[in-house]
Amino acid sequence: MSGYIISIAVFVGIWVSLALSLNILVGYAGQVSLGHAAFFGIGAYTSAVLTVRYEQSFWVGILAAILVTGIVGAFLGLPSLRVRHDFLVLATMGINFVVVAIFKYVDFFGGAMGLVNLPAPALLGLSFRGGPAYLTLVWIYAGLTLLVSWYLSQTWAGLALNTVRIDEEAAEAVGVSVPRFKIYAFVISAALAGGAGSLYAHFIGSVFPDTFAFVESIAILSMVIVGGVGTLRGPIFGAVLLKSAPEFLRFAQDYRFTLYGALLVLMMLFQPMGLLGKESWLWNLARRRFRRAPSSALAPEEVS
């Protein structure tokens, strides 16, 4: 594989993790956030500061990134306890803006020049710099994110988040502590995005504030929504599609944000649940195709 293809695959893997992590917040808990790039950035900066300023290893960096971003997520999730729906979107947008401003204006974080010369991960003296080794690491992390997302959907917390998303009052009436589970969702979602941030930072070798600006939050949200919010397949598909398309299509490169924006509008108009979401025409079509052969065995399930 050429270095170019590998680096695309690395980026896709990182954005799959980001989309899946945002999906926990938006798809599971129903808390639409336009500030996910802030968590991505907090992870990247945590790892960068620890490795560059305190000469820790990458492994310390990524673990700290997950931990710190999770903790920050608990605090930045607080507005969701009081602010709902569209105003939460405004608040998260604001959080993203403030976090980037802090990176930019606080010298400790390197200011507008960012932090550079991040070390590559190494294990038993072997460096992971570039190449298939780093790719493997990134996709192991994406797999881990997928596993966490899936397992969460199987737990009582997953069921609780579903109830919070559908109707907060009814959720409380069956005994769900709505604030507690919203914060859980913010913590898990943020922590996973933080790890992705660390992987990104050490792959690029530097961090700059503008990478984590509000528009990146929109890009991540587009991936979740285009793919299919609330599902596991959706965000993965959305991230692969939207992250790789600009690499292969010249048009998509030049008009990246026009594309993201237009896709958001079109999805809201025609398929709000996403291309591969619940009951989307594409997903139904695919299901019908693959189920036709052994239809007799599956018929009862399809009826219900």
Next chain:
Amino acid sequence: MTALQVEHVSKSFGGLQALDDVSLQTEGEILGLIGPNGAGKTTLFNIISGFLSPTRGRVTYNGHSLQRRRPHQIVRLGIARTFQIVKPFSDLTVLENVLSGVGMPVYPRPQALVRRYRTPVSLKQAREVLAQTGLEAWADTLAANLPIGLQRRLEIARALATAPSFLLLDEPAAGLTAQEAEELAALIRSLHEQDIDMIVIEHNMAFAMNLCERIVVLAQGRIIADGPPAVIQQDERVINAYLGQEESDADHQ
């Protein structure tokens, strides 16, 4: 024997006095709560179940003060409620709706993050509730696809799944056919036989009179009558309260 005590509860919204010094106590009975529109019935439910806090007064249950308790904590004390406008978890199945009631009061803590919700024990409990409420056949149907009559029953099933000792039912018979209402009454009686006490808000007079051992009438935020159905039916103030409402209803049309 469980006891719910409402002591001198008042609630005002801005300038509007929704409840005015309401006191009542229930002990081992099906209590009917009736009254014209806007009398404050649902407000009282919202206060008991923790969705609203009273402006004055307090509510206790089995000696626990409900003050400053959030709705989910009140569920854990054994008081479950339904909503007048049903609130099913629409894109979950009927079984999952009931499972939420089974598990949420039990797993409020971080262990909810690691325990899976479909276990033999939880499924068994949920299926028992479905059997009791006659919803077994619909277990895998999405709640949104249930007809309204069954959504009302699901509302009760979900409350029942939290293993309550006290139920607050907000107009459970609204929109039901005569036969469905009959079945519902039978269900409510059978629940009462299992030592679940309740307050039932009801608009359908015949239904309430038939079902309840005792009836409390609210009008304009005050209790204007309290007694067995036979006495309530004769009470002049109750008749006036309802007549007044019919007149004003007629005005609106």
Next chain:
Amino acid sequence: MPIAQNLSNALVLASTYILMAVGLTMVYGVLKILHIAHAAVYTIGAFIGLLMFGWIGNFWLALVAAMLASGVVGVLIYRATYFYMLDAPRIVPLIASIGLFVMLTDLLQKDFLMGPYQKAFPAGGAGMPRIRTEYFSITPKQMLVLVVAIVLITILYLVQTRTRLGLSWQAAAMDRDMAAAVGVNLNQVVALNFFIGSALAGAGGVLVGVYNNSVFATMGDLVSYKAFIIIVLGGMGSVPGVIVASVVLAIIENFLVASVGYVLPRDAIAFLVLILMLMFRPHGLLGRE
């Protein structure tokens, strides 16, 4: 700087906020949509104003053309997107709005439209007089902003309070279904709503472009963020609330932010204010639950 001077500067700033925020609050009032793409309408207004000014050389004609064009863009946005989402959960039009905003801003930055750089808008004060007293002075440009804003807001006020259209608006803002039931043509009312709100935003864009002698593709971003602060401060959906809140915010910025601005950029502070407002005073400074 003397207080009177600060105050007159604040009023100029407030005028531009009002023109931007009035449209947002009108849309929110009737449709309960946070119309984020409004920022792009503001920029488009400035852009078209600049084009027309370069073409005909008359500021007033350029202003009118920009307002008409912005109004049309606003109506098109409504008819192409929100119109189909009125019964959807509120988050659906909001996400569409964000998509529109990102798309339009990105497109505007392309070379065939505004390009990525600032452009000058050398209309000067459009013939406005300079006022100079012992305590403060108002430049012709400031005069221009103040006069246009006051005239437009007065017209809006008269339309809202004295015409059938204004009454229909108020009815629709209170209860859409009810208004439809009593014979208000909702589609028309909402479309006009978008037209007027967008035209005002376009005028705001032109005025700010002239005032700063600079027009660029992302000029709407910060103003729109602030406009959201303003409509929350002003109690969502209330035009008088917006006017009061705009003045309050402009005064705060002029008098206070200068003294704490070294900790964080003033816009980050504005955002912190927004988050705290949303959490603790969601019904506005004057509003109550």
